[in-house]
Amino acid sequence: MTIPPPHVESEARHDLSEGPRIASEAPPTVDGLVRAARRTLRRVAHDLGHPSPPSAPAPPNAPRRWQRLLAHAAVLVLFAIFFPVTIGVLTNQYRLDGGIAGFLAVTQATPLLMLAHRPLQAWWIILPADVLGALVLLGYPPASYDVWPWAPPALLGHLFLLLAVALREPLQTAVAVWTVTATASLALHLVDPARSNGSAVLLPVLGAVFAVIGAVVRERGVARRRLVEQEIISEAERARRTLLEERARIARELHDVVAHHMSVITVQADSAPYRVQGLSEEAREEFGAIAASARESLTEMRRLLAVLRSDGTDGERAPQPGLDRVQQLVEATVRAGLWAELSLAADLPDLPQAVDLSAYRIVQESLANVVRHAPGARTRVSVTSDDGHLTVLVVNGPAAQAGSPLETNCTGHGLVGMRERVRLTGGTLDTGPLPDGGYRVAARLPLKHSVS
Structure with missing residues (x-):
């Protein structure tokens, strides 16, 4: 890449x-x-x-x-x-x-x-x-x-x-x-x-x-x-706009993750008096307060999401993907003409939703960058888990044929989005060119202290 x-x-x-x-x-x-x-x-x-002051650099x-x-x-x-x-x-x-x-x-x-x-x-x-x-x-x-x-x-x-x-x-x-x-x-x-x-x-x-x-x-x-x-000035504004757009997109996806758990809390708090026998009046009032707070939080989140979705797009309201769809992503990339190999660990633990989504997006953006900037390059995707961390590694070689990349007007959204997602989960990201002309993207995402 x-x-x-x-x-x-x-x-x-x-x-x-x-x-x-x-x-x-x-x-x-x-x-x-x-x-x-x-x-x-x-x-x-x-x-x-x-005396004359020293000259500025x-x-x-x-x-x-x-x-x-x-x-x-x-x-x-x-x-x-x-x-x-x-x-x-x-x-x-x-x-x-x-x-x-x-x-x-x-x-x-x-x-x-x-x-x-x-x-x-x-x-x-x-x-x-x-x-x-x-x-x-x-x-x-x-x-x-x-x-x-x-x-x-x-x-x-x-x-x-x-x-x-x-x-x-x-x-x-x-x-x-x-x-x-x-x-x-x-x-x-x-x-x-x-x-x-x-x-x-x-x-x-x-x-x-x-x-x-x-x-x-x-x-x-x-x-x-x-x-x-x-x-x-235009370059600085473009970089700032790119960062804000990526943060807004991540915030929309994060809303879908957090809203699920808040909805579960609301349902559990509302149904607790009917599921648990012998609750005192104080406990019933406490569960009611918890449900009211959860509903209020959901309302505030939806109001914020309406601001973030001011562009009027509805496509991102679909369920968010995860690592269970990485194989389909790699197969689609192969059909597009890119040689790609996937190594997905079979013993992956249950992943927090934010980590699952971030890992998928990192692989997706890495493969897209390979197609745009190094068409025909041999690419390997590896997803493993060890010591409470999920490791996502995407490595590609040099382009199959020397020449101009498919896209020359790079907006910088890809790497900015990767960094923001890794920062969201509290992980680390390492990207850079390889000596043979290829590129490497390595993300390490924690499984315990991430936002879920």
Whole structure:
């Protein structure tokens, strides 16, 4: 009997290298860059005054360590390229002093190291640095192939920055960042329209493209994680519903068992004054109270059973089967094309009704699982009794032919029902695959302390 393994799914960490934030987090409301600036300053102040807490364990589906290291390595490569290139372009093409060029390179390129984890904070540093660099360039005469207001390294670095912000932050934040960047580019163009050229328009246009790409990737990841969460919730609800359905079915069958004994008690209590001579008046009243209590209990049980049978089905009102019908069950399974062998002990004692019914249901569900999941497998059913316990053993080999099982949509009712029945009787259940590809179900049910 092959049982499909459960699916394991989970969420991703909060890091640019690990994709967008998980969908279970509500995206922060962006009500303006002023509030975002305050939030950023509070975070920076907190980080400066408090050491970072230990990282939480990564979820099962979080990106692997090499993927996270790859993102940080990419950030290091960007810094290693942009820092010397910025100094070289500012000194050679724009003829800036070495000290000024080095200062601008530090302020414009160093924050790129924060792209993997804090791109919004990096933007708060890089944008003023780029604007400052554009204003500094106004103090130098334009040269051949001069690009203003954004030097080529600053332009490319800002594009990567906008992409990182769109990947890491909500859509509203990315739009706000792009709007401020475009506004700064327009303002610099108005400062000196004669010197301004294509970079004043190129940054907003390419920045919008990069921001859209990042936002699409982020929203796609959020949608995927929401789908995973819904699947996890649906799986949990399905398992809970399966358990409740099995408990309800067992409760209906238990009612039939208990109702029989309560009916016998009622009849005996009612007929005792007529069967036993010389009973005192107090004894007659006691028997009457016992009969009244039994009838009241039966009424309450029927009322509860009406709730459990709210689906309107009447098929389960037939007499419940027991081990006396196991042979018929095995014969029907053989006629269905399954090789099955039955070993039923001849010296079985009188079984409590709950144990008798539970043993039959365990054999029935085990054979049904063999037919569904391992068609054609050789199966052996053994029912024995020793030391006050009833042992039910169902063992099957691998499927006769390799291939897909007859049913792939397993609801899990079978094993859940077995466990509930064994728990009802106070017994133990052992199930699991065998080394040869088969499956084993072993139930041990006590005969003395079971519910009857």
